[in-house]
Amino acid sequence: xxxxxxxxxxxxxxxxxxxxxxxxxxxxxxxxxxxxxxxxxxxxxxxxxxxxxxxxxxxxxxxxxxxxxxxxxxxxxxxxxxxxxxxxxxxxxxxxxxxxxxxxxxxxxxxxxxxxxxxxxxxxxxxxxxxxxxxxxxxxxxxxxxxxxxxxxxxxxxxxxxxxxxxxxxxxxxxxxxxxxxxxxxxxxxxxxxxxxxxxxxxxxxxxxxxxxxxxxxxxxxxxxxxxxx
Numbered sequence: 001x002x003x004x005x006x007x008x009x010x011x012x013x014x015x016x017x018x019x020x021x022x023x024x025x026x027x028x029x030x031x032x033x034x035x036x037x038x039x040x041x042x043x044x045x046x047x048x049x050x051x052x053x054x055x056x057x058x059x060x061x062x063x064x065x066x067x068x069x070x071x072x073x074x075x076x077x078x079x080x081x082x083x084x085x086x087x088x089x090x091x092x093x094x095x096x097x098x099x100x101x102x103x104x105x106x107x108x109x110x111x112x113x114x115x116x117x118x119x120x121x122x123x124x125x126x127x128x129x130x131x132x133x134x135x136x137x138x139x140x141x142x143x144x145x146x147x148x149x150x151x152x153x154x155x156x157x158x159x160x161x162x163x164x165x166x167x168x169x170x171x172x173x174x175x176x177x178x179x180x181x182x183x184x185x186x187x188x189x190x191x192x193x194x195x196x197x198x199x200x201x202x203x204x205x206x207x208x209x210x211x212x213x214x215x216x217x218x219x220x221x222x223x224x225x226x227x228x229x230x
Contacts, residue, residue: 005042007207008127011155012046015124016054018151021226026057026121027151032108032139033129033159034064035087037094043127044101059121060101063108063139066091069131076133076173081163086131109138116145123150126214128175129159136160136178143182143189143214152219156191156212179212188218 003009012029019027029047034040040062047058068088072079095103104111108130123142130136136158143150161176163169171180179191192215197208216222 003042003046005039005046006205007157007211008039008043008125009046009050010207011125011127011157011211012043012058013050013054015151015155016050016056016058018153018226019056019122019124020054022151022221022224024056024122024151026059027124028059028061028121029125030061030063030123030142031127031129032063032142033087033127033131033135034062034094034103035089035129037062037089037097039127039129040094040101041097044099048099057121058124061104061115062101063104063111063115064089065107066103066105069135072132073134076177077135078132078163078167078174081167082131107138108135109141112139112141116142116149120149122148123154125155125157127157127159129157131160131174133174133177136175137181140178140182140191143191143216147216147219147221150214150216150219152216152222152224154214155194156214157207158210158212161210162206188216190215190217 015027031040031043044060047060051058066089068085069082071084128136128139130139158175160174183190191212194211194213197211
């Protein structure tokens with residue numbers, strides 16, 4: 001209850017903690033699917049506080065078309081749940097509410113690829129909230145760069161791996177399908193649930209089942225010791 005978006009604070013805190021353990025002084029935090037901006041504002045505020053506590057500088061980015069959701073590609077985009085024009089952004093209003101976060105506006109297929117090719121701090125946390133399968137596939141390009149573009153493990157939140165009872169989410173559509181296809185493409189890069197969240201926390205909250213981590217097993221720092229034996 002300390003942060004309005006505990007899933008963002010959790011992922012961001014452990015991303016910064018990992019960066020500090022690896023002597024990395026700056027990371028990037030990304031939200032895919034900004035809509036009205038409440039999540040991005042929460043991410044920005046959490047980044048400020050967590051940066052003060054950990055000493056790691058956190059740059060925040062929000063990716064969105066700005067024009068609402070496009071038309072679904074096919075059944076995999078779950079058109080029985082979402083449709084074109086949903087979650088349109090008031091860009092000027094949101095920019096007035098932001099302090100340091102940067103909006104990256106446009107088609108996520110182009111903006112993600114372009115962002116990777118630019119100079120940024122390595123990605124440490126990503127929130128995926130694009131709803132559609134096709135958009136999530138495009139956003140997962142964020143993990144296609146060289147090892148210097150991301151931490152060896154990147155905490156992730158996938159908002160739409162579940163839905164209500166009418167939605168009937170399953171592994172053959174939406175974010176779950178995008179994750180499964182991503183994992184099939186590489187033996188060294190995988191997106192997996194964070195298993196200890198199911199065991200170590202005394203109170204179960206819905207967001208815990210939506211937390212994942214991207215693993216780059218070939219990352220030169222993947223095997224560096226970061227967990228104390230105590």
